[in-house]
Amino acid sequence: MRLWHGRWRRRVLALAAGTLAEDALRTPVLAHLETCAACRAERLALQSTIDLLARDPARAAEPPLSLSALRARVLARIDAAAGQSRPRRPRWAPGLWLGAAAAALLAVAVWWPRAPLAPAPGVVASPPSATVAAEVPDEDFIRHLERVVAREHAARYLGEAGDVLVTVAARPRRCRKGHDHVDVGEEAQRSRELLARRSLLDVHEAAVANARPVLDDVEQVLREVASLESCARRHDLQAINRQVERSRLLLKIGLMTRELQG
């Protein structure tokens, strides 16, 4: 009897779970329910459970980030993934030549005072060509200067990005749309300016290679901030702040900035 009833209970479970699709299987179960109070109670309990799932608030939950901010986040991830698979910039890239030229000029400017301005009285001056040959900085020195300048730029960029994120995390002012909106116009504008500078850091990719993961994370968040309207939903801002907190981005920015500054 127990075994027999156990079989019906399994069928009642299947009926409630919606897996008895065919009428030929459902009809005998429905007929049995007419005669079995325990089975009816069981079916009711199972059906109530399924009804609870239908009332789950998660079914109507709104994403805690606007579509535009989410789109910015997705596009940043796609770009980051594309950047990782892209071959490294060749050594002869124009940006590098410009950088090298700038560094060479800087190097000459640094070295210039050490070159004799005029021969001392009684001292026979060396031929000009020999002096120039001795004072032109070598390639290693130029590369060193390039590296120092690039790392300094990256540190400054990260520092400014950190400032934007701290300002975003602080309670911004309300704006005209009501209490659930905040004014982030200035932060969005600063983010856009920083993003415009971001590509310049790639000119000296090797010098800031160790900062790349932090730079990519910062870029992603800046894109989100940049995509906000000047009077943005507080929800959107909170989602960005949570992302910053979860990834410990401000801590990483601080550590990397110090490392870049040597």
Added chain:
Amino acid sequence: MEPSDRELMAALASGDRDALSLLMERHYRRIYRVALSYLRDPDEALDVVQETFVKAFQHAARWDARSEVGSWLTRIGINQAIDRYRRVRRRRASEEPIEDGAGDHDRRWSDSGPSPERQVMGHEMGARLAGALRGLPERQRAIVVLRHYEEMTLEEIARTLGLSLGTVKSSLHRAVHRLRERLGELRA
């Protein structure tokens, strides 16, 4: 006239970002709710949405034109959610025991109901459901979500999760039975 999902997928396969934006607009809420139902954490669910569309962009050329775009995105999303849950579980296992009841995350999203009464109800129910769903093995939970939240047919679930129809049915039975036991008080 608005392009169909299939047309958008063709454009996406050639790297069209506008197509991605339109697909996101149409599907991001649904993917978010599926991920939230499974993970019960708004931030993790948002990450799943993000990953889903990144993967959709990267693998658009692999989309089988015989399948529905929405189902294909759901498949990516639920598999991302399962992977993420495994990662979170591993991480938490090394840090602290996994919570079985409502955590801060459940509170955070269930507090956003439209009225105070619904907020209270939503909180209580969301928390209890979260606990009950978390108590299910990951495959059973995925099947419950796809069946009762996404309203997929059993065959679609089998295809989405790469399982046999029999396994889907038996897992769903076990899951409903467990949920019945765990949600007893709330039902009353």
